Amino acid sequence: MAYDTFLSQNEVDSLFAEIEGTPTPKTIQEEPVYPDGVRPYDLSSPERIVRKRMQTFELINERFARNLRAVLLSFMRRNADVSVLPIKIQTFSEFERNLPVPSNLNMVKLSPLRGMSLFCFDPTLVFLVIETLFGGQIQQNTRVEGRDFTATEQRIIQRLLTHTLESYAHSWKPVYPIEYRYLRSEMHTKFANITGANEIVVVTPIRIEFGTMGGLLNVCLPYSMIEPLRDLLTQPFQDETEKGIENKWLRQLAGQLPEAEVELVANFTTIETSVAELLDLQEGMVLPIELPAEVTATIENVPVLKAKYGTYNNHYALNVTEHLEVPVFDVPESQPAPVTHVSIDEEIDLDDEDSNVSQTSR
Structure with missing residues (x-):
């Protein structure tokens, strides 16, 4: 078999040099140095x-x-x-x-x-x-x-x-x-x-x-x-096969999404205070608050609706007054300041909008 079939003449000479133990000169290519830091670029x-x-x-x-x-x-x-x-x-x-x-x-x-x-x-x-x-x-x-x-x-x-x-x-x-x-x-x-x-x-x-x-x-x-x-x-x-699988998955997700359980949170009021005032709180102290006429209900810190609060059939309840169309990506992800949450017992008859409100603060 001829050597030039697979190897070049330089490769053949290198193999013979390795067999005979003769060192072959190696060409070391030095990287160019650019003192000004500007390197040439081929357009x-x-x-x-x-x-x-x-x-x-x-x-x-x-x-x-x-x-x-x-x-x-x-x-x-x-x-x-x-x-x-x-x-x-x-x-x-x-x-x-x-x-x-x-x-x-x-x-x-x-x-x-x-x-x-x-x-x-x-x-x-x-x-x-x-x-x-x-x-x-x-x-x-x-x-x-x-x-x-x-x-x-x-x-x-x-x-x-x-x-x-x-x-x-x-x-x-x-x-x-x-x-x-x-x-x-x-x-x-x-x-x-x-x-x-x-x-x-x-x-x-x-x-x-x-x-x-x-x-x-x-x-x-x-x-x-x-x-x-x-x-x-x-x-x-x-x-198209992958698109069909994705569309089928989206339809299944859309069908099961209405049955997903979420937690609706209505925060009635917050009080801004300092750490020192918080440490001075004792049993029996009264914290003055102002209850709003409506509260904003959130899901995962995203406002979704506004409602009035009170009781209905001997249960605490919310009377929805407005649905909020706020995209999730528009909600700021800021953390609230340190606050003290106050528990309040409300007695409002939602059947009668002009009913009085009795509150007991603790």
Whole structure:
């Protein structure tokens, strides 16, 4: 097996140096020092444009991987392990520079999104799929030849691309329905320029493995294509199933809420006093108070109604005079000052509004 299949020449030299015990020179990169504290900033950096994590876009990619796994099983009669690698935000020149040559580059229009997308199958994956479909054995080392694909190979690639695009469009459907339209295929990146070299693209690498062998499918979307959907792709997505469960839970909560028990508190009066006066209180002392004509009833310190107080059928009672429409978030959360609560026995006949009030203060 040739060393250059998996390792670069520098990595091979490092391994030989470790075996022979020869120390290899290591390059220490010193961090730049900025005396004035001002650091340079690249305005063309991709991080400046895409700051938020695209949670919904990641969910679309995960759904695409699941759909593609089922499609490959039906297409190739073989289980495939499909996994989504981290999304890459880079310039188009960086993306095309890292692609192996030759690659299968497919330019696809995703309506109604503007611009063109690129679906790239690396040659290792292409030859692996072709070898499997024609009954060959998956080899550990598949030689990638620098030649054009034959008519038969292109036919297989077109079938694979059709299944891939159907799965990708189906993955977008719950979020933003799209329709794909195949334009053309190329083998070299210089003929597949979907955007400018310095423009930002969003690349989703999909790793497809059959046993121990596999390859990459790269889905490249210009950032200008998905920029109108930026708010939709960055916020958490909730599918229809989860919405149905939430609506059912809300209906159950609304049905059971009227039966919930709450404590209604009517505070008749308070007296502001100091700690010294409170300590001087003795049994038999009289505290003068002024009873209001109406009291405010609260629930969890939230005013809900105003009422008159008295007795009704030999029970203390409140006669509601007004409902207060005060939202909970408008109620100040201030703590009351230290007060002394006084117990009062009221005798008011609510049946007769002009009745006298007899009070006994303690």
